[in-house]
Amino acid sequence: MRRIALGLFVLLGLGSVIWASLALPSFWLTTPARSIGDRIVADERFRPGALDDMLARMRSVSQATILQPEFSQAEALISLRVAEQAAQRKSADNADSEIEVAESKLRTALATTPSASFLWLMLYSVKTARNGFDSLYMRSLEQSYVTGPFEGWIALRRNRLALATLSTLDEKVQRAVIAEFAAMVDASYIEVSVATIEGATSVQRDRLMASLTNVDIASRQALAKQLWRNGVKVDVPGVPPHDRSRP
Template identity: 45%
Template sequence: MLLLGMVGVIWSLAALPSFWRVMPARELSTRILLDDRFKPGGLSRVLAPMEQQPAPFFVPHELARAEALIRLRLAEEAIERASSEDADREVVLTLKSVRSSLSLDPTDSFLWLMLYSVETTRNGFDRNNVSYLDRSYALAPREAWIALRRNKLALAIFPELSEPVQAKVTSEFAGMVDGDFIDDAALNLKTGGWLHRDRLLASLEQVNVIQRKALAKRLVGDGLKVRVPGVETDERLWR
């Protein structure tokens, strides 16, 4: 009993710093996923002490996920600045952080998506990386906040996906329209989904007619002549 008690005390002392860091890490992750803006250099300042502190005895996956999400944002910002040297360095560090987080929590659908995205950004399309996208759909096929990033990436390689995954991508597109993400759905249809527009539009049969009309109006406004199921595209619709 004494030995077990001593083990419990030692474990608590080793793990406690990690637990105290989980709450702000979780809050930070939420802010990044909500696409909050940070002051210039703010995320780098947050990341610095995380890298300098020695690895704790017990590392909750929230900490690893927070670091991966910070790395993702920094890589995106470096790419936006068109700084190839900074972008290359950040992408390499991002891949390492994302893989580390997934090793602790392999059920993270968003990070599987980001692993596919970052690998594709770094090396171009590779058929071997499609399994990361497949894993993302298998874990969370109907997550609206993930769909806003995932659907356009999946439509860009639609023919490379298996039939079951294609069905999930199509259903995801319909879910975006039903969820009133009209601008995002229209953009996806006009770009990567254009070659597959008949199948995507057919998937809207069960979508609320208000959202179907909104999508039809948006597409007509963009000069596209398509048939949205159950929507009459005469001039009265646009008045």
């Protein structure tokens, strides 16, 4: 029995060493990579070469057997931003290769974290950018709303994309898109909201305006004034015409 116990102890020890050798490299990089990923979601900019350096370090350990979901998410986001930068400075073939890698990383990350709404949005954006609009891609956009209907920075990037294809979305998702716009106005994201209205059709504008009935009056007034300055003629609920031109 003592020999069996000793053998089990040795096996457990070896297992711990092997696990550590496989998992620790990605553990060490997960925290700084996740910080960069959060900054990408917030659409921040980075010094030249910073993302390439981090991505090279991540790829050197990404073949490990054990990867944390946060590591995969960050790698997908960094790969996508690097691909976007490559599209601006490299040949079309090289850029497309980078985007293909980024799409693969997004799928891998979503396989481990299917509740990541921003990753679903980015997958939709990548597929549309590579291949043009296809109704088959709408599931990715719809999943972004299903998994995260009201998420600050994500909404600022998602709402106009969704509005461009509003009529093709499921009715429940359409309501989520309209409600998201109202939440943006209520949170005083006025410039983004104005840009959304400017790019909307007349029918869409009517739906967007109707959603603002219960939004904070100060936010509605600010929106109406900015629209008036931009020459956009819409009726913002609860804001009389004479209030729109006041400084």
